[in-house]
Every structure is written in C-alpha cells, then in structure tokens.
Amino acid sequence: MADNLIEVKNIKKYFRLDKGKLNRASARYLHAVDHVSFNIKKGEIFGIIGESGSGKSTIGRCIIKLLDIDSGEVYYDGKKISDLSPKDIKPYRKNMQMIFQNPLASFNPKKTIGQIFREIAKVYKIPSDVAEKKIHELVEYINLTDDVLTRLPKELSGGQLQRLAIARALLVEPEFILADEPVSALDVSVQAQILNLMIDLKKEKGQTILFISHDLTVVRHVCDKVAVVYLGVIVEMGPTEEVYKHVYHPYTQALIAAKPKEHPLEVKEHELLEGEIPSAVNVKEGCRFRERCPRFREGLCSERTPKLKKIGNDHYVACHYPLISD
C-alpha cells in the first residue's frame, strides 16, 4: 500500500490564449501551472496557498482530471491516472470528490437537498435503505436536522449549504476531497464551523484533503503541510508550522507579514508586495517573483529560474537568495 494517496510529478498546464490563430509559433500561452510536484500522504490535509490567479484551482483540477495536463504525471494510490481516458477515470471519480467556493452555485437550484442526495446515491448504486440511513447520519454529523432535506438550496444559509456540500461529498465515502476555497464565500463566524468539520474529518475518518485557500490564517489552522504558489510555480513547501516559523522565501514572508483586513474593502494580499501579480503569459527564464521581490539581484534572479530545493527538514524553497543566507 502506498504511503501517498496523491503524487503530482512535474505537471504543466498552459492555456493557449489566441486560439483562433493558426500560427502556433506566435501563439501566446498562459503558464498557469509550471513543473509542479508534491505528494499528499493518506490522512493528511495538504494546503495550497497563493494570490488570486496563481494557479491553485488549476492544480486541483488537473489532479482530479477536470483538466488534462500538458505534461507530467499524477498518481492516485500508486496508479498513474493522468493519462487515463474519460471512461477509465470513472471508477476513480467516486473516490475524488470536490467542494467548491460557492455552495449555492454547486447545488441544482430546482431540486431539494433530499432529492439531490438521493440522486447521487442512485448514480453510485447505493441501495435506497442504506442511502436513507447514511443521509440521516450525515445530516446529523454536520449538525443539521432532517428538515433541511425538504428544502431548496436557496432556502438555506451559505454556512448550512457548505456543510451540506461536505455531507454530499461524504455520501460516497471518497478517499480524497478537493476543497477549493471552501470558506472564502462565508461569514467569518461560519468559517470556523466548516474548518473544524474538516479537521474532524481528518481525525475521525482519516480523510485526505487538498485544501486550497488564499487565507494564511485558515491554512495554518487546518493544514498539516502547505505549498505556497506564485504564478504557477511552488516557491516554498513544507509542514505548515515549520514554514510559518522558518520562512525562507520572500513571497511567503510577505504573505505572512500582511496584517489581517480591518475593512472589507481593504486589499490585503498586496500590502507588502510591490505591484500587482504580473502576467503569466509566455513567461521567460528567471525567477517569477523578481519584479516584486525585495531581495532581487541582477544576474541569477533574472537569468535563471530557481529550482525547488530542500532547505530543512521536509522543507523546500525555490529562491536564489533565501532568507537564511544573510
């Protein structure tokens, strides 16, 4: 039995922008994910953090094959799944469930929660008496009562719906859950309930979760490990506490140093970073963070792309001048 449930090896995903043009040589590509590698151990919550547009969702979608990768490999429990056909990936679908950012958009608005749950049970051939029992147990597990089953999605709050989205994912007992910004659309008071539910899932069921977020506080609270992404590449990765205590990459440092928002309209992410996140179109050799990096030096930083290298215990950084070098 493999120790890792998910292994991501050197995956690349470029989006072609000017699709109408025939000349491939002059085509513009958005380098959404570039040579990304990491492993997720069974029973672990692995976090991916980074600014908007850094490629977090694309990485997640490539893993569960909602998107095809251009190169690299993805393994699921030791089996290569990245080159499976849509038909051959089907048996894996049940084991890889997803929770989205906006719970309302992820439920069919015309059906009651009960109908939605029962249809899923039917698709996965769960006998109806078993399904009824399971649905009841799950509703209880997420601290709601059976009356939610007769309601339409719009008749529930965002927090209730997101808990139901988790219950819906659990209905088929998946081994792996991809949670893409599961609390970003929720009120702060409700966020804690969802996060604690995810922690309980790990503790009680040994659930393996890929948790995508742009919120460092949330990631620190929930994740065992974290990968920090910037413009499609991992710049730092390691056990969450270790990364928070010994920051090596200037980008991670800037993210951690950014103080919490005091006003909803305040732009938090860019506070300590110079300028906006640059474009990932036709990226050239060199460090992608160079335009905004306080440690930028001519030469290496603009000429060579830093590789992700081991710098501490299970801790990796991609920087020519990491913070310890002072």
Ligand SMILES: Nc1ncnc2c1ncn2[C@@H]1O[C@H](COP(=O)(O)OP(=O)(O)OP(=O)(O)O)[C@@H](O)[C@H]1O
């Ligand atoms: N189908 C697509 N076609 C073209 N470009 C895309 C497509 N999907 C994503 N992108 C681009 O790829 C980059 C990464 O997008 P992605 O959605 O992975 O970012 P993200 O880190 O999840 O951002 P956010 O925090 O806003 O959700 C962005 O520049 C985005 O515009």
Ligand SMILES: [Mg+2]
């Ligand atoms: Mg996203």
